[in-house]
Amino acid sequence: MNAPSHPSAPTPGPIAVCMHGFAPVAADGTRLHDASAETWDDVFAQVERLGFTAIEIADSHIRPSELTASRRAELKSVATSHGIELVSVHVQRQSVIQPGKGEENLAYAHRAIDAAAELGMRVFSTGLHQPFSEAQRAALWFWTAPGPVDPDDADTRALAVRRLRELGEHAxxxxxxxxxxxxxxTYLGTADSAVRLIEEIGLDNVGLNPDIGNLVRLHRPIEDWREMHEKTLPYANYWHMKNYARDEAADGSWQTSTPTSMELGLINYRAMVARALELGFRGPFLMEQYGGDSLGVCARNRDYLTSLLPATAGA
Structure with missing residues (x-):
C-alpha cells in the first residue's frame, strides 16, 4: 500500500495546544472532566490569551464520549466563545490490545470516534501505549522507567491490526x-514497525502521528531521528511536536535527555517541517510540552513553527 493520501488543502494547520498545562484533577479532587462550565471557561480563556485558536482534548483530562450530549454541547460552546476549535480527541493509554482490557478499550475508542464527529473535530488520535507502570508513576520523568511492552507475537500484532482497522473504518x-x-x-515504537502497521491496516484515512520526541527522550540507544522522520513523514496525517535536549556517550554506555523548546532540542524541526511539506503533509499540528510552564513553551513553539510555514498556514 502507498502512503495515505493527504487532504487537498493548500496549507497545513491549524496549530493546536495540548492540555498538559492544566491539572486533570483540581485540589479539591474534582476532575476536569466533571468540572463546571466556569472552570472550562477559564481553561479556554487561558488558551485564548496565549493566542491559540485550537486545542486537542486529551482524554486524560476530558473524555468527550463519556459526557452527556448536553455537556458535550456545553464544552464546544465554551470553547467557541473564546474562538477555540476542538481539533482532535486523543485517546491515550487505552490500547486495544491491553491485556484484560482490550475489548473494553476498543468499545471506548468507538464511542470516542462518534463524539469527535459530533463535535466537528478534524482528527481521531490514538495509539497502542498502555497505562503507566508503578515505576513510571514514581519517576520524575516517566520515560526514564520501564513500562509495558507489546509482545513479539504475530497473533497479538494481527489482533492490533484488526482492531485498529475496525476503528479506522468507523472513523x-x-x-x-x-x-x-x-x-x-509498542508496534508503533520504531519507524519500520510503525510504517508496516499502517500498511497492514491498509486504509487511506489511517496515518501516523510521527511524534519522534517520544523516542528521542528515551534513556537508551535510539534510531537516528533523521531516518525516523524520513521513513514516517510520508504516512503522517497529524503531528504531536515537542523536543528534548539529548546527550549520550559515544560508547553507548549512557544516554540522558530533558525537555526543551522545539528550536533548541535535538530534532531540527526547520529541516523536518520543510521535508514534511515537501512530502505533502497537510494535517494539524499539536504543540506539546512536559515540565515547567507547558502552556508558555507551547506558545513559543507555536510562534517558531509559524515562522517555518507558508504565510497562510496554521490558521
Whole structure:
C-alpha cells in the first residue's frame, strides 16, 4: 500500500495546544472532566490569551464520549466563545490490545470516534501505549522507567491490526482521519514497525502521528531521528511536536535527555517541517510540552513553527 493520501488543502494547520498545562484533577479532587462550565471557561480563556485558536482534548483530562450530549454541547460552546476549535480527541493509554482490557478499550475508542464527529473535530488520535507502570508513576520523568511492552507475537500484532482497522473504518464512515501516535515499546515504537502497521491496516484515512520526541527522550540507544522522520513523514496525517535536549556517550554506555523548546532540542524541526511539506503533509499540528510552564513553551513553539510555514498556514 502507498502512503495515505493527504487532504487537498493548500496549507497545513491549524496549530493546536495540548492540555498538559492544566491539572486533570483540581485540589479539591474534582476532575476536569466533571468540572463546571466556569472552570472550562477559564481553561479556554487561558488558551485564548496565549493566542491559540485550537486545542486537542486529551482524554486524560476530558473524555468527550463519556459526557452527556448536553455537556458535550456545553464544552464546544465554551470553547467557541473564546474562538477555540476542538481539533482532535486523543485517546491515550487505552490500547486495544491491553491485556484484560482490550475489548473494553476498543468499545471506548468507538464511542470516542462518534463524539469527535459530533463535535466537528478534524482528527481521531490514538495509539497502542498502555497505562503507566508503578515505576513510571514514581519517576520524575516517566520515560526514564520501564513500562509495558507489546509482545513479539504475530497473533497479538494481527489482533492490533484488526482492531485498529475496525476503528479506522468507523472513523472513515464519519469523515475522520485516524492518526496513530508513535510510542516506545509498542508496534508503533520504531519507524519500520510503525510504517508496516499502517500498511497492514491498509486504509487511506489511517496515518501516523510521527511524534519522534517520544523516542528521542528515551534513556537508551535510539534510531537516528533523521531516518525516523524520513521513513514516517510520508504516512503522517497529524503531528504531536515537542523536543528534548539529548546527550549520550559515544560508547553507548549512557544516554540522558530533558525537555526543551522545539528550536533548541535535538530534532531540527526547520529541516523536518520543510521535508514534511515537501512530502505533502497537510494535517494539524499539536504543540506539546512536559515540565515547567507547558502552556508558555507551547506558545513559543507555536510562534517558531509559524515562522517555518507558508504565510497562510496554521490558521
Amino acid at each position: 472513515a464512515s464519519v469523515g475522520l482521519p485516524m492518526s496513530l501516535e508513535m510510542y516506545e515499546d
